[in-house]
Amino acid sequence: MLVPLRSKVRSGERTLAQVRVLIRDGLGSAQMAGSDVMRWVLREVRDEDLPLLFEQWTDPIAGRMAAFTTPDQADWNAFERRWSRLRADESVITRAIVVDGEVTGTIGSWGDPGEREVTYWIGRSYWGKGIATGALSAFLAVDPSRPLHARVAYDNVASRRVLEKCGFHFIATERGFAQARSAEIEEQVLRLEP
Numbered sequence: 001m002l003v004p005l006r007s008k009v010r011s012g013e014r015t016l017a018q019v020r021v022l023i024r025d026g027l028g029s030a031q032m033a034g035s036d037v038m039r040w041v042l043r044e045v046r047d048e049d050l051p052l053l054f055e056q057w058t059d060p061i062a063g064r065m066a067a068f069t070t071p072d073q074a075d076w077n078a079f080e081r082r083w084s085r086l087r088a089d090e091s092v093i094t095r096a097i098v099v100d101g102e103v104t105g106t107i108g109s110w111g112d113p114g115e116r117e118v119t120y121w122i123g124r125s126y127w128g129k130g131i132a133t134g135a136l137s138a139f140l141a142v143d144p145s146r147p148l149h150a151r152v153a154y155d156n157v158a159s160r161r162v163l164e165k166c167g168f169h170f171i172a173t174e175r176g177f178a179q180a181r182s183a184e185i186e187e188q189v190l191r192l193e194p
């Protein structure tokens with residue numbers, strides 16, 4: 001059963017990227033001059049979030065953008081099992097990104113110290129509002145490990161921009177098989193220094 005996305009973030013003109021963001025352990029609020037406050041929080045992922053996250057995760061346009069997806073991307077049982085594994089693994093941090101009460105996506109990190117990587121996924125109806133940028137800024141306080149790394153498909157300009165706005169810089173290019181493109185493509189590695 002899939003839960004449909006509800007309405008878009010209210011007041012679509014507001015973007016977190018352009019606003020003053022107050023961060024305290026993943027809790028925040030943001031406000032553009034003269035506008036309402038957009039309230040947001042990074043919280044633990046709950047069972048009831050999974051149908052909506054699955055819908056975001058299986059969006060073919062988002063998948064093509066992320067490129068490095070899994071062979072079982074469209075398999076609900078595999079998705080549920082993956083989330084059970086992730087949530088049971090103490091070295092993995094995952095958070096739902098909740099904006100004005102709506103789950104807009106997820107952000108997380110994993111890996112050994114010195115090699116930890118961060119990743120995020122925003123539902124398409126919420127793109128372009130600064131949510132990934134705001135969530136990553138806040139997440140950097142939730143996971144204070146440094147360095148932190150991120151990998152983006154060579155043409156995922158939006159994701160690279162999000163990373164650069166949060167202080168990551170390009171360090172390397174690698175090649176890998178991109179499931180969503182059925183091809184080997186270039187991947188860029190970015191790093192946030194200690």
Ligand SMILES: CC(C)(COP(=O)(O)OP(=O)(O)OC[C@H]1O[C@@H](n2cnc3c(N)ncnc32)[C@H](O)[C@@H]1OP(=O)(O)O)[C@@H](O)C(=O)NCCC(=O)NCCS
Pocket residue numbers: 017062063065066119120121122123126127128129130131132133134151152153156157158159161162
């Ligand atoms: C990539 C993604 C996380 C961006 O989320 P978002 O909430 O829309 O991002 P933001 O609004 O915070 O910022 C996007 C930035 O990229 C810019 N951007 C978007 N498309 C762009 C393009 N084609 N060329 C140049 N810049 C672009 C935006 O203008 C914005 O920068 P700005 O604030 O300087 O104007 C989202 O599209 C997504 O989840 N995609 C699918 C999954 C994915 O790719 N995850 C990342 C895997 S590495």
